[in-house]
Amino acid sequence: MADSGILDTLREGILVADGAMGTMLESAGLKPGMCPELWNVENADAVTGVHRGYADAGADVVLSNTFGASRPKLERYDLGERVAEINAAAVALVRSIGGPFVAASVGPSGKILEPYGDASVAELSEAFEEQMTGCRDADIIWVETMTDIGEARAAVDAAKRATDLPIALTFTYDDTPSGPRTMMGVTPEAAAAEIGDVAVLGVNCGTMDGCMAALQAYRDAGAEMPLVARANAGLPKWEHGRTVFPEGPAAYAESVRPLKEIAGIIGGCCGTTPAHIAAVAAVVREG
Template sequence: MLNPIEALLAEKGVLLADGATGTNLFAMGLLSGEAPELWNETEPDKITALHRGFVEAGSDIILTNSFGGTRHRLKLHQAEDRVFELNRRAAEIARAVADSAERRVIVAGSVGPTGELLQPLGAMTYEEAVEAFAEQIEGLKAGGAEIAWIETMSSPDEIRAAAEAAIRVGLPYSFTASFDTAGRTMMGLAPCDIHGVASGLAEAPLGVGANCGVGASDIMASLFDITEADPAATVIVKGNCGIPEFRGSEIHYSGTPELMADYVRLAVDGGAKIIGGCCGTSFEHLAAMRRALDAHQRAERPSVDEVVARIGPLRNKTADQSGQAGSTEGRRERRRARG
């Protein structure tokens, strides 16, 4: 499979992904409980504006408006029979924006979790998950997506199912997990173990990493574990813009453009190769991140204590503190093996 990331990384060293889809669409009028994917047909100009805003702010990679694009998510909106067309349209809109840019911009097809539990915890079989993701990724590929961008995952089996679907469709893929439960995913995956999730599949991922989760400081702790486990890997980090807080009935994120700019510097120093923002990250935040990335010279790898001093406290335990020692032992073995 072609690797669209490799050449751009060779040119730039570190790539800037985009910011939030959902929170920015809410600012454009999306209502709570409404499916963003339906806007690919009903409000295409707003989706175009979303992508264009991120490109103008400096994104090298934009994600399609298709996070909930499997039949399992769309059935909540009576749209499960429109998977292919909604995902194709999502990719077509992003593709048009990328193609009109004055520089190379990669279109990544966003693939989120199905919302279902796989057996034995739930009713969905592994093969059913593969089929559902393949249906979505077929649409994304037809619309011009270059990568299946599997994100915000919790279950290693679901990540693997989505990766297998991308391989079946013939689209290269990356994947990121959300380490939001005591430094691990809800299903117990530790950051240092993410590299092995796709082990043995016919095609390896273009990149792996972390997105969403708790806040910028917490995702930095996950990043350090991921890059320590495999320093040569292309690692993605796409953190939330600070901490969510309610103001009346609305959610606001505490992160300022200055905080997100410093998060970028820390992420570069921590070994990330693709850096973006997740929930709460606006065009203004992303523009500050672009400026920080362009001006920064990679420095010494920071400690968690330095992260806390610069961008705020951890809101959660780290993986090492969560009482599950197996992954920690594996990391010690890897350190011993490297001498």
């Protein structure tokens, strides 16, 4: 599968991406307060097991366990000096399962940009560049869960300096009466207009309806690149002191059907499991 590039393969049909990582690692024993990305080094078998579960479910694209592996995030665990090691190890774990395309997940830095916070665009971009340099053996840099145009810009520019890999960029929107808006007030139209220089654009971590609306808004704004959608498994509920996403594999996969008209890559976000992805793969591949 990975013999030709991911962008070539995308021209031939819809690809299936994987689902949630965090909740899968919790099932494998990750406790609150532990650094999920340190497991790429210290509990590699558990991480590889999650990747293999998604690959066996039919995922064509598997994201590395590097969502929070930028220096500002790792510093919270006193691991700021291990950015290169942790990212390279994570990418190698996905590669080791063979088959799926390796997408290097890059989540928000956790810093707030000036003037609301104290971080500069240059500082964030440098942190992303350091992380992405560690991910250069991936097939695609996968910037996700973005809510701020400035931070997304910093990440995309960093990816171009760090590697020659294609870039996927996904924003996270809330459903509002006037349509999808990120926490920072960004519309999909603005995202598409201001950051059109990516190979794949999309949305993750929202409702299925919100994903559909955002992808349509990207197209309406003139975005012509392949689009990606990774929704949560229904609306979050608070149960027994923790957030749960209640939608089961069959219902989730059924709700994916309209996305086949517009998306090039379909996967899952919070609450999705290999069973959800197996059901999605069946819907995507039914022709």
